[in-house]
Amino acid sequence: MDNNNSSRETSERSGPTRRVIVQGAIAGSLAGLGLAGVAPLSRARAAADASKWPKDAFAQKTEADAIKALYAGKMPEASDKVNLDAPEIAENGAVVPISVSTTLPDVTSIAILVSENPFPLAANYPIQPGTSPMVANRLKMAKTSKVIALVASGDKVFSASKEVKVTVGGCGG
Amino acid sequence: MRRRDVLKVLAAASLSGVVPRIGLTADDDPYDIGRFGNARVLHMTDSHAQLLPVYFREPSVNIGVGAMAGQPPHLVGQAFLKHFGIEPGSRAAYAFTFLDYQEAAHRYGRMGGFAQLKTLIDRLRNEAGAGNSVLLDGGDLWQGSGLADAMKGADMVDVGNLLGIDVMTGHWEFTYGEKIVRQNLERFKGEFLAQNVFLTEEAAFNNAPAFDSASGRVFKPATIKAVNGHRIGIVGQAMPYVPIAHPKRFTPDWTFGIRDAELQKVVDGLRQQDKVDAVILLSHNGMDVDLKLASRVTGIDVILGGHTHDAVPHPTVVANPTGKTLVTNAGSNGKFLAVLDLDIGKGGVKDVRYHLLPIYANLIKSDGDMQALIDRLRAPYAAKFAEKLATADELLYRRGNFTGPMDQVICDALRHELDAQIALSPGFRWGTTLLTGQPITMEDVLAETAITYPEVYVTNMTGGQIKAVMEDIVDNLFNPDPYYQQGGDMVRIGGMDYACAPNESTGKRISDMTLDDGTALDADKSYRVAGWASVNPQTGRPIGDVVAGYLRAEKIVKIKHVNRVVLKGVAANAGFDRGG
Numbered sequence: 192m193d194n195n196n197s198s199r200e201t202s203e204r205s206g207p208t209r210r211v212i213v214q215g216a217i218a219g220s221l222a223g224l225g226l227a228g229v230a231p232l233s234r235a236r237a238a239a240d241a242s243k244w245p246k247d248a249f250a251q252k253t254e255a256d257a258i259k260a261l262y263a264g265k266m267p268e269a270s271d272k273v274n275l276d277a278p279e280i281a282e283n284g285a286v287v288p289i290s291v292s293t294t295l296p297d298v299t300s301i302a303i304l305v306s307e308n309p310f311p312l313a314a315n316y317p318i319q320p321g322t323s324p325m326v327a328n329r330l331k332m333a334k335t336s337k338v339i340a341l342v343a344s345g346d347k348v349f350s351a352s353k354e355v356k357v358t359v360g361g362c363g364g
Numbered sequence: 365m366r367r368r369d370v371l372k373v374l375a376a377a378s379l380s381g382v383v384p385r386i387g388l389t390a391d392d393d394p395y396d397i398g399r400f401g402n403a404r405v406l407h408m409t410d411s412h413a414q415l416l417p418v419y420f421r422e423p424s425v426n427i428g429v430g431a432m433a434g435q436p437p438h439l440v441g442q443a444f445l446k447h448f449g450i451e452p453g454s455r456a457a458y459a460f461t462f463l464d465y466q467e468a469a470h471r472y473g474r475m476g477g478f479a480q481l482k483t484l485i486d487r488l489r490n491e492a493g494a495g496n497s498v499l500l501d502g503g504d505l506w507q508g509s510g511l512a513d514a515m516k517g518a519d520m521v522d523v524g525n526l527l528g529i530d531v532m533t534g535h536w537e538f539t540y541g542e543k544i545v546r547q548n549l550e551r552f553k554g555e556f557l558a559q560n561v562f563l564t565e566e567a568a569f570n571n572a573p574a575f576d577s578a579s580g581r582v583f584k585p586a587t588i589k590a591v592n593g594h595r596i597g598i599v600g601q602a603m604p605y606v607p608i609a610h611p612k613r614f615t616p617d618w619t620f621g622i623r624d625a626e627l628q629k630v631v632d633g634l635r636q637q638d639k640v641d642a643v644i645l646l647s648h649n650g651m652d653v654d655l656k657l658a659s660r661v662t663g664i665d666v667i668l669g670g671h672t673h674d675a676v677p678h679p680t681v682v683a684n685p686t687g688k689t690l691v692t693n694a695g696s697n698g699k700f701l702a703v704l705d706l707d708i709g710k711g712g713v714k715d716v717r718y719h720l721l722p723i724y725a726n727l728i729k730s731d732g733d734m735q736a737l738i739d740r741l742r743a744p745y746a747a748k749f750a751e752k753l754a755t756a757d758e759l760l761y762r763r764g765n766f767t768g769p770m771d772q773v774i775c776d777a778l779r780h781e782l783d784a785q786i787a788l789s790p791g792f793r794w795g796t797t798l799l800t801g802q803p804i805t806m807e808d809v810l811a812e813t814a815i816t817y818p819e820v821y822v823t824n825m826t827g828g829q830i831k832a833v834m835e836d837i838v839d840n841l842f843n844p845d846p847y848y849q850q851g852g853d854m855v856r857i858g859g860m861d862y863a864c865a866p867n868e869s870t871g872k873r874i875s876d877m878t879l880d881d882g883t884a885l886d887a888d889k890s891y892r893v894a895g896w897a898s899v900n901p902q903t904g905r906p907i908g909d910v911v912a913g914y915l916r917a918e919k920i921v922k923i924k925h926v927n928r929v930v931l932k933g934v935a936a937n938a939g940f941d942r943g944g
Contacts, residue, residue, distance in 0.1 A: 278621050279847045282607045288565075288619075335870070356848050358608060359836045359899075 249312050254304055254339065257312040261302060262348050267341055270295070270349035275340040277353050281332060284357040290327035291351075295344035298324040302343075307336030332357050394455070394727065395484060400717040401707030403591040404492035405644065406485060406499045409670030410696035412508025412536075412794040413520050414811070415738045417474035417725035419797040420697040421761040422675060424462045424944020427937050428652070429866050430844035434938045437651045437674030437693055441941035448677045459699065459722035460675050462944055466759055466799055476698025476723045478523055478738060479730030484701060484723065485527060486731070496592040501529045502670035502694070503602065503648040506548065507536035508794045510749055510810030510908075511742060516544045519741045521551045526737055529554045531587060535603035535648045535671060539816045541614045557600025557646065559585035559630050560623040567617035582618055585630050594641045594708040597634035599627065599664075601647040603671055605850045611817050611899045622653065622847060624661050631663040641708045644668060651676065651693040652846035658682035658689040665713045666690045666704060671851045673763070673793040675700055677720050692718065696794060699723055749807035753915035756802050757922040762795035762812065764944070765841065766854045766864065766929040770795060770812055773921055774907070775858020777914035782822045782904075784894035785879065786830065786860050791837075791853030804915055806908075813896075813908040820896045820904035827877070828887035834862070834874045842866040842873065858927055860885065865932035880925055 248260035258267065276290045291301050301324060302315040308331075316326045324342070332338075332355060339352040428438025439447050441461055450456045458468035459475065489497045505524060506517030517540055524532070531554055537545060549556050563572050563580040571577070575584050586599040604622045607615055627645075634640045642665045647654050650672040658667055662684050675695030682689050694702040705717040742749070762768040775787035795812040798804060825833075834857070840850040854864070863876040877885035885891075896907040904910075915921065934940050 276625075280605055280608055280850070282612065282619060354845075354848070356839075356843075358840065359833060 245312075245315055248315070249310060251312065252310060254306045254311045254337075257304060257310075258341070261312065261315065261341070262343065265348050267348040267350040270342075270351065273340050273342050273349050273351035275338065275351040275353050276327075277338050277355050279354075280356045280358060284332045284334075286329040287332050287355060287357075288327065288329050289338060289340075289355075290325070291340040291342070292323075292325035293342045293344070293349070295324070295342055295349060297345045298342055300343040301326050302341040303328070303330065304339040304341065305330055305332055305336050306339065307334055308332065394724070395487065395721060397703060397717075397719050397721070399491060400705040401715065402496070403594050403596060403642075403706040403708055404488065404497040405591075405596070405666075405668070405704040405706065406488060406497060407502065407646075407668040407692070407694055407702040407704060408481070408500075408698075408700075409502030409648075409668075409694045410504040410673055410794070411476070411478075411501075411698040412504055412696060413506060413512035413517075414476055414509060414698045414796065415478045415511070415519075415523065415742070417477035417480065417723075418697055418699075418811075419469050419474055419799060420476075420699055421462050421465045421759070421763060421797045422460060423764045424941045425765040425931075425939065426674075427765055427842070427866050427931075427934055427939035429842045432652055432655075432844075432846070436676050436678075436680055437672065438937075438939035440939055441943060443938035443941070447938075450677075455724065456722065459724070460677065462941075465761075465797075469797075469799055472724060473726040475725060477725050477730065478527065478698065479732075479735040480723055480725050480728040481698060481701060482527055482731035482734040483728050484721070488701075488703060489528070493592070495590075498530045498589050498591055498596065498598075499528050500598065500644075500646050500668060501532040501554075502646055502668060503532060503534040504536050504670065504696075504794070505529075505532065506534075507539065508697075508811065508814065510807055510814050511745055513810065513814035513816070514745060515741070516540050517548050518551065521548045522741065523734070523737060525551070525553045526734055530589065531555050531557060531598050531600070531646060533558050533600035533602050533646050533648055535606065536815075538602070538606045538618075539610050539614050541816075542617065555587050556583055557585060557587060557598065558583040558602035559599055559627055560604060560621055561602050562619050564617055564619050572617045586634060588634070588638060588640055594706075595638070596706075596708075597631075597638065597640035597643045599630055599634070599643065599645050601627070601645055601649055603648040603851070604653070609850050609852065611901070613901070614816070622649065622657065624657055627657075628661050628663075631661060635663050642666075642706060642713045644704075647671075650846070650849065650851035651691065652849060653851070654691045654693075655680060655682055656846045658691050659684050661689075662686040664689045665706075666716065667692065668702065668704065669693045670696075673697075675720065679718050690716065690718070692720070694720060697796065749805060749810070751806040752803045753806060753809065753912055754804045754919050754921050756798045756800055756804055757920050758800050759797070760804075760921070761797040763793055763797075764853065765791075765939075766931075767856060767927065768795075769923055769926075770798070771856035772858065772923050772926060773915075774812065774911055775856060775927070776923070777911045778820065778894040778896070778907075779858055781910045781914055782820060782894040784822055784859070784892045786825075786891055786893045787858035788833075788893060788895035789856040789858065790897040791841075791855050793851075793853055804921060806912060809908050809911050809915070813906070813911060815897060817897060817899075817902075818906040818908060819898070819902035820894060820907050820910055821898055821902040822892060822894045822904075824890045825893045826888060826890050827885040830885065830891065830893065831874055831877065831887065835871050838864060838866075838873050839870045843870065854929075857929075861928045861930070863930040863932055867933045876930065880927075 251257040281287045506520040561582045645667045654669045673696035674693040679690035703719045707715040760770040762770045778787035
């Protein structure tokens with residue numbers, strides 16, 4: 192007898208959702224390419240967005256300095272309402288799929304940091320009112336690192352983090 | 365004394381009681397386990413295509429770190445016997461531990477064999493009655509022998525069909541590549557399940573074939589089997605790190621992972637929508653991963669596990685936010701068959717009995733039909749396989765966290781044939797055992813080396829690079845968080861001794877690297893390194909041919925220089941036995 196999980200899965204993890212994800216080349220790279228630039232959800236929206244390109248935050252070389260620069264000194268607090276989806280072990284360090292969603296209210300931005308990358312701030316997405324706060328992208332990771340998702344909600348910043356291992360592979364039993 | 369042979373180990377764990385009950389059996393029939401409950405689930409895993417009975421020495425080093433230290437499956441030797449109440453020197457002690465291995469092997473004989481498995485499976489299913497049982501295979505069924513390699517697993521599909529496998533999942537199966545996997549699954553009469561294999565974004569965008577294009581799941585995640593009128597939901601969990609542990613080129617369109625959030629949704633669906641009476645996870649995660657998963661994912665009655673080749677007599681009971689989950693691991697190489705008897709009532713599983721039955725080849729009559737099928741499959745290759753290459757002058761085995769004499773022979777062959785200072789050989793957990801004085805045949809060599817990426821290589825690496833690779837691999841074994849482990853053993857090193865501190869943090873476990881000439885490995889100096897089973901494409905000869913050539917010349921296999929690994933900080937660890 193078959194079950195019908197697949198049909199339920201359809202609604203929860205639908206094709207369109209997976210296709211619409213932002214696949215911008217947002218990555219701090221070992222090769223010194225740095226940040227290739229954020230691909231905004233749409234040009235019009237980016238233009239309309241009041242928030243400025245946080246140039247200073249993207250230029251910081253440590254996780255703490257990047258967070259400080261991005262949120263003007265505001266410290267993030269850990270929250271289980273920030274959902275960070277990342278693999279435990281990356282299948283390919285050059286393209287690690289990372290997605291962030293949240294059930295927090297009044298979200299104005301979502302940022303992703305890779306602590307061990309040369310420039311830890313990898314992406315910062317302004318989120319417009321009425322937009323579902325969910326972003327996904329693929330990051331280049333030079334080595335094993337903590338990955339941090341940051342969500343600005345109201346006048347606070349919330350976070351979730353996860354270690355993503357980058358390995359040479361082989362010897363899998 | 366017959367009494368010593370009683371399988372005290374044939375114990376039972378209960379959902380209601382954490383302390384397992386010991387089930388006594390008749391002295392002369394270790395397989396008379398009686399009847400219990402109303403649904404019988406048979407589980408085999410990691411047979412690695414060993415169609416004929418084998419010797420397989422269980423490890424003397426199987427160290428657990430952090431919370432896993434001293435807990436099953438990280439118990440070896442005397443600590444194992446004591447924990448599970450097994451009589452030293454007994455038949456069961458031979459099946460489950462390395463103790464007195466050669467003597468016990470001569471006394472009790474070979475283990476496993478599919479003709480023996482067939483006889484026992486038929487008996488256990490007949491005892492349960494028609495329609496009251498199901499047979500599950502946890503994967504690593506299609507790989508591990510010269511025959512399976514030559515036939516790309518098709519032999520094992522036929523054997524599995526005759527055995528009556530209803531459901532399976534996979535690991536090494538994937539290393540044949542998508543085309544062969546699909547061809548073999550066409551022949552397979554059961555169902556192949558994997559909730560944790562998805563199309564990559566690119567493959568989904570290009571409409572690559574999937575079980576369900578909306579979710580991107582490549583395979584069916586779960587099935588419901590009606591067993592004696594009860595609905596048992598079975599979910600498949602493939603090895604989570606296939607494209608990392610093996611060349612990505614075999615599965616370019618597929619992405620894996622543990623995916624416990626997705627698993628939770630599948631389990632919730634089975635419970636809430638499909639109203640199943642029981643949920644079983646058929647897992648190739650490895651036991652440490654399964655133990656953690658059982659504490660996080662709710663609604664699973666039993667995880668029937670494999671991958672780490674741990675023969676664990678009693679299930680471990682794991683508490684989670686809504687209940688308890690039993691976690692098992694059923695050994696390897698056809699040595700064991702697990703029997704899970706469920707008592708299912710209104711509202712779910714009331715109680716269970718679990719037996720991990722060792723397959724003593726001498727005690728079970730081989731099934732005629734299965735033996736005929738095996739003989740027919742082997743016939744075209746029999747002459748090649750039978751070639752006697754050399755004689756073993758000592759016990760040759762592989763399994764263990766760091767070293768094994770069989771791998772020392774492979775490393776010796778690599779260094780000799782490829783003129784290298786250092787040899788690297790993968791820490792696979794399959795590969796059978798040869799006793800002192802036993803002839804080493806081509807079939808034996810292939811049982812250690814038959815993979816789809818067997819090409820050898822020689823490369824120059826600095827001492828610093830060698831250390832970095834070793835640190836990376838040892839972290840796959842001893843990361844304190846099991847979700848970051850891959851389930852293999854440490855890479856074997858020929859031509860160099862070193863020290864390892866498993867409890868240290870990532871990047872700080874390996875030290876004291878010393879070459880065979882007594883000099884310390886220089887981080888800046890370049891060394892000639894030979895190896896096989898690279899995740900990158902290589903063009904060298906297959907390792908089996910390299911080893912065979914070396915053995916033909918040696919004739920008597922004697923290890924001249926044993927490379928040692930000094931372990932630090934684990935003297936009191938129950939996963940380490942000095943006697944080993």
